[in-house]
Amino acid sequence: xxxxxxxxxxxMVLTGLNTSIIGRACEAGLLSVEAINIRDFTxxxxxxxxxxxxxxGAGMLMQAQPIYDxxxxxxxxMRTKQRPRVxxxxxxxxxxxxxxxxxxxxxxxxxxxxGHYEGIDERVLEEIVTDYVSIGDYVLTGGELPAMVMVDAVxxxxxxxxxxxxxxxxxxxxxGLLEYPQYTRPEEWKGKKVPSVLLSGHHKNIESWRKEESLxxxxxxxxxxxxxxxxxxxxK
Ligand code: ADE
Numbered sequence: 678x679x680x681x682x683x684x685x686x687x688x689m690v691l692t693g694l695n696t697s698i699i700g701r702a703c704e705a706g707l708l709s710v711e712a713i714n715i716r717d718f719t720x721x722x723x724x725x726x727x728x729x730x731x732x733x734g735a736g737m738l739m740q741a742q743p744i745y746d747x748x749x750x751x752x753x754x755m756r757t758k759q760r761p762r763v764x765x766x767x768x769x770x771x772x773x774x775x776x777x778x779x780x781x782x783x784x785x786x787x788x789x790x791x792g793h794y795e796g797i798d799e800r801v802l803e804e805i806v807t808d809y810v811s812i813g814d815y816v817l818t819g820g821e822l823p824a825m826v827m828v829d830a831v832x833x834x835x836x837x838x839x840x841x842x843x844x845x846x847x848x849x850x851x852x853g854l855l856e857y858p859q860y861t862r863p864e865e866w867k868g869k870k871v872p873s874v875l876l877s878g879h880h881k882n883i884e885s886w887r888k889e890e891s892l893x894x895x896x897x898x899x900x901x902x903x904x905x906x907x908x909x910x911x912x913k
Contacts, residue, residue, distance in 0.1 A: 678784065678835050680710045680828050681751045683744060684791040685726065686821055687712035693825045702838040710828060715739070718746040727794050736795030744801045748788065755786050762807045763788040764827065765797070766820030770809030773827060775850040777810070781827075782834035789827060791820030853906045855899060857890035 682690050690712050695703070702708045719726050720742060727737040748763070755761065762784055771777070781787060790797075790806065812823040832838050849856040860871040874886045896903040 678708050678782065678832070679755075679786045680708070680831075681786065681788045682710065682712045682791065682821075682824050682828075683715055683747050683751075683788065684712055684821055684824070685715050685793050686791075686819070687714045689821050690791075690825055690828075694828055698838065698843065699829060699832050702832060702835070705837075707835060707837050708832055713747050713751060715743050715747045718743040718750070730795070734795075738795055739792060739797045741798040741801035741804075744790065744797065745804065748790075748805050751786075751788055757785055759785075760807075761786040761788050763790060763805050764808045764810050765790045765792065765802060765806040766812070766823040766827070767792060767796075767809055768811045768814070768816050770811040772814070773810050773812050773823075773830070775830070778827070778830040779834050781831045787831070789820075789824040791824050793819045853902060853909065854891040855895045855902070857887040857894065 684690055691710065694700070694710050699708065699710070703710060716724055716726050719740075726743045727739050730736070730738050752761075762781070764781075764787065766789065788805075810823070810827065812826050817823065860875060864871050864876070872886065874882050877883070892903075895906065
């Protein structure tokens with residue numbers, strides 16, 4: 678899968694994504710992450726990419742032309758001629774979820790557009806954006822961190838990116854519940870003992886203990902998820 682990130686801060690996204698599991702997957706050829714510097718496409722002699730909003734108001738807006746030309750440069754390089762999905766990272770988008778990460782992991786190419794300043798000229802958004810995505814109900818200074826969050830979450834859903842040991846079949850959100858608590862050696866630490874069922878070797882009991890803990894944890898920490906889970910159970 679190929680990620681193409683349109684940004685004014687290419688180093689920021691590349692530094693964050695070239696390490697650990699994502700870096701390893703890039704080296705293995707399962708993924709590629711390129712950052713396209715929008716500023717490289719401005720026709721302005723001072724390399725300006727922003728201007729004042731018509732109608733007045735605070736702050737500057739990113740102009741349409743450099744973004745559109747940066748987008749066209751990605752299309753030219755792509756192997757398929759199908760129109761790619763283009764995600765604009767914005768607090769005005771649908772909130773990013775594990776479900777969307779799984780869906781996007783099926784794309785061959787994904788373009789992520791990072792905004793800065795007070796926003797982007799609406800006309801270029803209308804022209805190229807297919808998905809408006811927010812990573813949560815708070816406002817950041819730019820779309821770079823959200824783009825990195827998305828690349829990370831989508832990448833780990835691409836087959837082969839996680840090893841079997843890393844993939845954790847039962848991890849949080851897999852079945853709409855949070856993951857149960859886990860323990861490793863030693864058996865006792867600061868007077869706290871590992872729950873004895875986990876040392877019993879009795880797989881059925883361990884399984885039902887984990888299910889109970891998952892339910893309890895979800896009910897306590899994420900009552901919203903718990904409610905959805907229970908409603909789905911009733912439907913079934
Ligand atoms: N840009 C600024 N804040 C954002 C957010 N919460 N999600 C996505 N993009 C953003």
